[in-house]
Amino acid sequence: MQADTNRFSWFEVPDDIKKLLILAAQTWENTSESEKYIQEALAKTGENTDVLVAAYRFFYYKNNYVLALQTTDKLLDKIKEAEKFPDDWDELQPILVNRQEDPQIRLYLNAYAASGLVLAKLGAIEQATKISARVKEIAQNNDFGAGFLLDILTRPAEEDD
Known part of the structure; x- marks a missing residue:
């Protein structure tokens, strides 16, 4: 080819x-x-960042959610290391809020939101809800789709009539 x-x-x-x-x-x-x-x-x-993003998309659309999650985890770890992010969410959140327009931070938030989506697909609803709520709190304009996922994950079941 x-x-x-x-x-x-x-x-x-x-x-x-x-x-x-x-x-x-x-x-x-x-x-x-x-x-x-x-x-x-x-x-x-x-583990080039662009290749990790391409691999995540590949695995996600091939419905290989385990490898999609592993790929997002690698991407998150790579950015976390490069940016010297703290491990504690309470320390990390203000950094993400203040720098959310920075391309590297946007990539981090996209990958974090994507990990929430994949976790939901894998049935880890509690973890997916936690991640979605965190991302939505940072990007209240729903740039990363976390608000939509959070709404789906927390919406009460409709009653059958």
Whole structure:
């Protein structure tokens, strides 16, 4: 298969990684083959942020929620380490609120909200609700979709008539 890496000039990874991601997209219908390309891209990049995001999306849309969650966890850990975030939420929250327009913080909040969605898909409703509430509290304009998920997770069951 031909992989034209020039089509994705905005995607800042080496051409060999772009080729792997393109091959994963081109072989989408063959899950085992496409996943092989994603895993190879992850192995070769040392967990590049852009590749982690691409891998998360791949795993999510392939309904492989366990790997999607592992990928978001890696992305969150990578940003946490780079930004030297505290472990305690009460210390972290004001940092996220004050810097929520910073691209790296937006990526962190997106990944954190995504982990809440994946946890909900995996049946960890309490954890998903906690994450969604935290993200909604930070981004009250619902930039990250956490408010919608929180509403779904906490909405009382409708009664059957």
